[in-house]
Amino acid sequence: MPRQVDVAIVGGGMVGAALALLLVAGARVRAERILVVEPRPVSPPAPGSPPALRVSAIAPVNRARLAALGVWDRLDATRVASVERMAVWHEAVPPDSPDVLHFDAAESGAAELGCIVENDALQAALQAACRKAGIALPGESLQALDIDADAARLQLGAARVDAELVVGADGANSWLRNKADIPLTFWDYRHHALVPTIRTEEPHGGVARQIFHKDGILAFLPLSDPHLCSIVWSLVPEKAQLMREATPEAFNQALCMAFDNRLGLCTLESERLVFPLTGRYARQFAAHRLALVGDAAHTIHPLAGQGVNLGFMDAAELVNELRRLHREGKDIGQHLYLRRYERSRKHSAAVMLAGMQGFRELFAGANPAKKLLRDIGLKLADTLPGVKPQLLRQAMGLNDLPDWLR
Secondary structure, X not given: OOEEEEEEEEOOOHHHHHHHHHHHHHOOOOHHHEEEEOOOOOOOOOOOOOOOOOXXXXXXXXXXXXXXXXXXXXXXXXXXXXXXXEEEEEOOOOOOOOOOEEEEHHHHOOOOOEEEEEHHHHHHHHHHHHHHHOOEOOOOOEEEEEEOOOOEEEEEOOEEEEEEEEEEOOOOOOHHHHHOOOOEXXXXXXXXXXXXXXXXXXXXXXXXXEEEEOOEEEEEEEOOOOOEEEEEEEEOHHHHHHHHHOOHHHHHHHHHHHHOOEOEOEEEOOOOEEEEEEEEXXXXXXXXXXXXXXXXOEEOOHHHOOHHHHXXXXXXXXXXXXXXXXXXXXXXXXXXXXXXXXXXXHHHHHHHHHHHHHHHHHHOOOOHHHHHHHHHHHHHHHHOOOHHHHHHHHHOOOOXXXXXXX
16 A cells, blocks of 8 residues: 655755645644655764855745744754845945945844855755654655646655655756656856855955856855855856866966955865856646645746745745645645645746846946946935835845745
């Protein structure tokens, strides 16, 4: 006999594991009725080991939710850094220029704009919280899936599982999305991201900094060590590869010039990763007995640091709908009932994708008309009443909250 569950989640990354915990806390799904399919469980980083290269910006609302789920206390404090302020500017703008757009958590009465956390550390904490809650993570791969009128039928090794609903949280190259023949709109940002850890001569002060060049975007994200930052340098592919292969001395020199020595001398502290940047948008976020969340549904440019936060909001909105369906005694796998989740999250993802693309295009190149628009836009954002608070709310994850999180 196959095992019977309410929800099977394919993918135990940050979004998939968070969804499992939210189902127990928010939708009142019993832990033993949830299955997380994750063949590669993650262990927490070894104490004292160097910072991981892949990090995420976590909005305050999502940090608060993870704390309420018992996840945050499982994180080693050295793997988390608070972001109290943010500065955004275009190349050649002096540090004290009014054309530098500043955001300060104190302006909204908050303790922080968000935090930077190492992906592996957060994923390990989420998976550990799932196990403590009694949610199964069997460590098996999904080998086959068949969806019929009554159930989604999963084959895991020698075991079979029947689920009322299967959720794809298996990343940008989602096997589940492809298996369901859901079309995907995608586009190449024509940039690659170069990601290393950098030591700075001056302390970062808990400030996230982002500078736009005509041919790229450079972000310095503060880590818990006051002199360490994770950088994301978005460059055309040829230059990204050149910077990856440059000697440490040549790389340090190029980085200091690109960053205008805003934090003094910068030195390479790690290896350098390079990966292509691609926008993706699934044509459907739901189907019969199927829902997509996180990168399986959408990927965006990392310039706003909203990727995983969009995924957490997908999870929260899906839980919101499943709460309603459970309360009304309806079949949680019916596409007709999942359409509300799909409409809500497709809209939010589309707005974010379009906004990030427009923002990136505005800051790209040296066109005089674009420069005029940038200068006017930055001044208006900094001075018009209501503009910066709204941008702050977006950055802090306070927009698009489902009812049960409000």
